[in-house]
Amino acid sequence: MSDVQKIYISYNNIHKLCQKIANEILERNERPDIIIGISGGGLIPARIIRTFLKQQGQKNIPIQAIGLSLYEDMGLEDGVEKIGKEVIRTQWLDFGALSEHFDSLIGKKILIVDEVDDTRTTLHYAISELQKEVKEQQVKLNRLDEETAFSIFVLHNKDKPKRAELPKDLMESGHYLVGETVPDEWLCYPWEADDIEEHTRLAKLQGND
Numbered sequence: 001m002s003d004v005q006k007i008y009i010s011y012n013n014i015h016k017l018c019q020k021i022a023n024e025i026l027e028r029n030e031r032p033d034i035i036i037g038i039s040g041g042g043l044i045p046a047r048i049i050r051t052f053l054k055q056q057g058q059k060n061i062p063i064q065a066i067g068l069s070l071y072e073d074m075g076l077e078d079g080v081e082k083i084g085k086e087v088i089r090t091q092w093l094d095f096g097a098l099s100e101h102f103d104s105l106i107g108k109k110i111l112i113v114d115e116v117d118d119t120r121t122t123l124h125y126a127i128s129e130l131q132k133e134v135k136e137q138q139v140k141l142n143r144l145d146e147e148t149a150f151s152i153f154v155l156h157n158k159d160k161p162k163r164a165e166l167p168k169d170l171m172e173s174g175h176y177l178v179g180e181t182v183p184d185e186w187l188c189y190p191w192e193a194d195d196i197e198e199h200t201r202l203a204k205l206q207g208n209d
């Protein structure tokens with residue numbers, strides 16, 4: 001394992017990436033109505049970016065959490081054992097405590113946030129399920145003419161072949177927002193550090209500060 005390159009990410013670095021992307025969003029006049037953080041790692045950038053998306057006189061953008069876990073699924077394909085990844089929902093949207101403006105995602109600008117796009121399995125699952133849910137509700141509530149706009153923000157996108165895709169229109173219209181594209185190495189996030197001082201020192205040495 002000694003040849004595995006570790007990339008250390010500091011809290012400062014994360015803070016600045018969130019600020020950078022928030023500025024891009026605001027410059028385009030696309031402040032989201034709601035942020036959906038993918039638990040657990042996505043909740044941290046979700047909370048930080050909310051600060052930078054706040055505008056005077058406007059209410060804080062609500063954050064909803066969805067919980068998605070990847071687990072290794074050993075299956076057989078054409079008689080050959082194959083390891084795949086399956087996504088399990090551990091938590092989903094809950095509009096219960098929000099105002100009447102938030103009975104659904106229909107017609108909203110939605111920002112989905114996660115810390116890393118690795119194989120893309122999680123993000124693919126999240127946006128497909130959310131889009132499906134919006135469509136079903138539009139039919140049910142007869143609100144077919146309202147346009148719902150999804151964006152995705154990740155701190156890091158790993159430059160590697162992906163196992164799943166994101167909607168073409170979202171990618172091509174610049175609504176897939178990446179703090180930084182990184183090589184396919186081991187990303188060490190600060191919330192996992194035993195020794196945060198040493199972690200931050202290493203991140204600084206690598207320029208991730």
Ligand SMILES: O=P(O)(O)OC[C@H]1O[C@H](OP(=O)(O)OP(=O)(O)O)[C@H](O)[C@@H]1O
Nearest residue numbers: 039040041069070117118119120121122
């Ligand atoms: O692009 P993918 O290959 O789908 O991987 C990315 C996902 O993996 C991590 O979640 P993890 O289940 O490890 O949990 P955590 O967020 O709680 O750390 C990460 O937070 C992403 O959600």
